Amino acid sequence: xxxxxxxxxRVICKSGTSVKIECRSLDFQAxxxxxxxxxxxxxxxxxxxxxxxxxxxxxxxxxxDKFLINxxxxxxxxxxxxxxxxxxxxxxxxxxxxxREGRADTQYFGPGTRLTVL
Amino acid sequence: xxxxxxxxxxxxxPEGAIASLNCTYSDRVSQSFFWYRQYSGKSPELIMSIYSxxxxxxxxxxxxxxxxxxxxxxxxxxxxxxxxxxxxCAVGSGGNMLTFGGGxxxxxxx
Numbered sequence: 183x184x185x186x187x188x189x190x191x192r193v194i195c196k197s198g199t200s201v202k203i204e205c206r207s208l209d210f211q212a213x214x215x216x217x218x219x220x221x222x223x224x225x226x227x228x229x230x231x232x233x234x235x236x237x238x239x240x241x242x243x244x245x246x247d248k249f250l251i252n253x254x255x256x257x258x259x260x261x262x263x264x265x266x267x268x269x270x271x272x273x274x275x276x277x278x279x280x281x282r283e284g285r286a287d288t289q290y291f292g293p294g295t296r297l298t299v300l
Numbered sequence: 301x302x303x304x305x306x307x308x309x310x311x312x313x314p315e316g317a318i319a320s321l322n323c324t325y326s327d328r329v330s331q332s333f334f335w336y337r338q339y340s341g342k343s344p345e346l347i348m349s350i351y352s353x354x355x356x357x358x359x360x361x362x363x364x365x366x367x368x369x370x371x372x373x374x375x376x377x378x379x380x381x382x383x384x385x386x387x388x389c390a391v392g393s394g395g396n397m398l399t400f401g402g403g404x405x406x407x408x409x410x
Contacts, residue, residue, distance in 0.1 A: 214396040225402045226344070226388070275343045279396045287332050287392035294343040
């Protein structure tokens with residue numbers, strides 16, 4: 183159990199275009215979904231936290247108008263990178279959290295999306 | 301500011317040995333502790349969770365928690381080359397947020 187999928191796994195786009203990444207919890211209802219980015223050989227960096235039906239909470243320094251997050255249901259969250267630039271090239275990873283034994287903080291990660299902006 | 305500290309490594313152990321990975325955290329009210337494994341170019345995968353002081357064993361993995369010392373560790377017995385990865389320690393203080401350490405890179409040499 184606790185499977186999280188992400189689509190696409192890899193995307194190459196031109197500078198100035200927008201890219202949408204989907205994150206789905208396949209076998210459980212996620213209380214909360216998280217979006218991270220990771221540069222090569224660097225730590226995970228939390229970008230934002232989203233709860234179903236409410237606005238995402240962005241970490242300091244993350245532009246909410248550039249990284250649009252929609253959490254339409256308990257099993258789906260999307261991240262749209264708007265007007266992408268080469269510096270947005272990174273590995274984007276989502277995770278989903280579910281209630282278990284009264285604790286809501288176990289996070290299960292999707293396989294990640296590697297974005298390359300030319 | 302909640303902090304989770306890990307030695308970045310690399311930690312090198314011979315095949316068959318015990319690998320010991322350590323993590324310290326700053327928030328005394330932390331309640332939940334997790335170890336994730338991340339292979340190069342892949343996303344993290346959950347190995348173990350631990351919530352109470354003491355040891356928790358799952359196959360070749362043992363998580364150890366000492367809340368008084370604010371210390372959590374992961375032991376990997378009979379290390380295999382396939383265990384070579386970066387191991388992330390994550391700490392939760394209630395709610396949905398986790399604070400991740402920077403990870404320890406483990407290398408198991410045949």
